[in-house]
Amino acid sequence: MTGWHAPDDLVTRYADGSLPETDAWSLEKHLETCGPCAARVSHAARAGAAGVVLAEVRDAVLHTVGEPAPTIARASAPTTARVPASGCASAVPRGARAVRGRLGRIVWAAGPALRGAWAGAVVLVAVGAVALAYGGEWAGARPLLLAVAPVVPVAGVALSYGRHADPLHEIVTASPSGGLRLLLMRTSAVLAVSLPLLTVAGLLLPPSGSRLPAAPAAATWLLPGLALTLASLVLSGYVGCRTATALVGGGWLLALAAPVLTATGPGLTARLTRQLSLYFTGASPQGAWAAAAALCALLLAARRSAYDRLETM
Template identity: 55%
Template sequence: MTKHDASGWHVTDTLAARYADDTLPEPDAWSLEKHLEHCAGCAVRVSGAVRATAAGAVLGDVRAAVLAANPATAAHPAPGTTPVTAPVREIPTGKAPGHPLRAPRFSRLPRLARLLWAAGPAVRGAWLTAVLGVAAGAMLLGLVGGFAQARVVLLVIAPVLPVAGVALSYGPHADPLYEITAATPGGGLRLALTRTAAVLAVSLPLLTLTGLVLPASGAPAAAAWLLPGLALSLATLALASFTGSRTAAGITAGGWLCAVLAPLPGAPEAEAADRLAEQVSRCLDGAATQGAWAAATVLGAALLAARRPAYDRLPRH
């Protein structure tokens, strides 16, 4: 399907033709589009194949009409721009009207900027401060304040924090360039998973290490929340394909908090901490409980895989 040289694989004429007439399998099409972000030669080859189709004629007419309405731009096109190569996934570059359309050249950004973009708003925003605040507060409560159930409180809050990070990492509310980034080959579910992985990479080790230094006092192990946190994050992503990320996060986080805090209403103040510890143990402790969370994780991953196409339809909630 491809040809190779010292720089790696490149698009063949046959592959470009299959992409242009929309007979290329979706995974191969996404891989090709990702390659076009970095390879001008292949972009020209695919662009030529698209122009030979009926879609290419339509795009040509649209481009001609736009250039006719902007003669100054037509006389001075942007250097190095590449015409649209995809028949359905064309996106604006943010340039002045009349410039050819192309996918964003993220490879031209500094490496740190690309990493921050991929990590998402949550990891570089207020969410990270909140996670650090929870960890510091738990340590002060347990080590300085002498509160014996500090780990229990942390285990109640910990599974909710990744869910909040997921909600803040993806969607129109989180990214002013959401429509553009979601339409790129690296967008959609791939971008959502990248940002979720960044959220988990920060919260899982930080909160687990914090739990390790807190007094145990009969509480579950410090790592007992890891599977629940992962399961709730995957459930949030899957549910977000139906309702949007913020609503999904509210449902999953709210369900968890209702489950662990259920015994507290009406409990005597002197017994509240003990009842909370017992309920957290029911929700997190034991091989059977952890096995149930593992099954929920697998189920959430399967549902998310089945809902992948929904992330390519640019939901606006």
């Protein structure tokens, strides 16, 4: 409930389709939280030219729902065939239906990445690093995990938003809750899964050993991962989500692999550990990552309208 209510002329113009598109979006956003205005808009729509069509659609839906179940369905489930159609919904407690509806909205908002194979891939990376460290007794498990961890949430963003990832992308983006708001919600869900899981996996890994330099701490990748994720969101407003995440993720891996492969030293793992220490360890690198994350957040706020255009995402 809000303190402002839509004027009658605004409601009438919205119901007959003469309200400008931007004003209609603003009103639809208001209707999400204002019950009285939503009821007035519904009444105006039923009273207008579209009311007859809406009534016909409603009658058709009720007629279809009220039809008896097919004979084959009653034969396969005789104990439930005698239950009236009107009693099916009431058989489920109202609280349980509310919880299912809320969970459904949360799962939808979380995005395709958390409903698909990406979450399983994150678990596989974390468990695989621990298995390599303890089962395979490989001392380079922690450096490898720290090298890959910053691009894991970037990959999650790539699989969470955009026409290539979401079959309902056009509808979702055109809704009042679409655009940057939905993109940030799905990014938050990706970070909520990847950050704690990979950090805990890093804490479980043993030290590098006496033959290798000390690897950075398990949580030192958090600021770099956040900065890279925000950078991919900023770049998405220019080149699209998939291209932006590919550029950011590939740029990070190239910036890490190029010095390691071209440098000379005692072993690939030792060179990777030293390079990670340059990027992660100390106040200066962490301060630079924090500044980069803050700058990207400001750019997101300044260009928030760019994420409402389908052609850019």
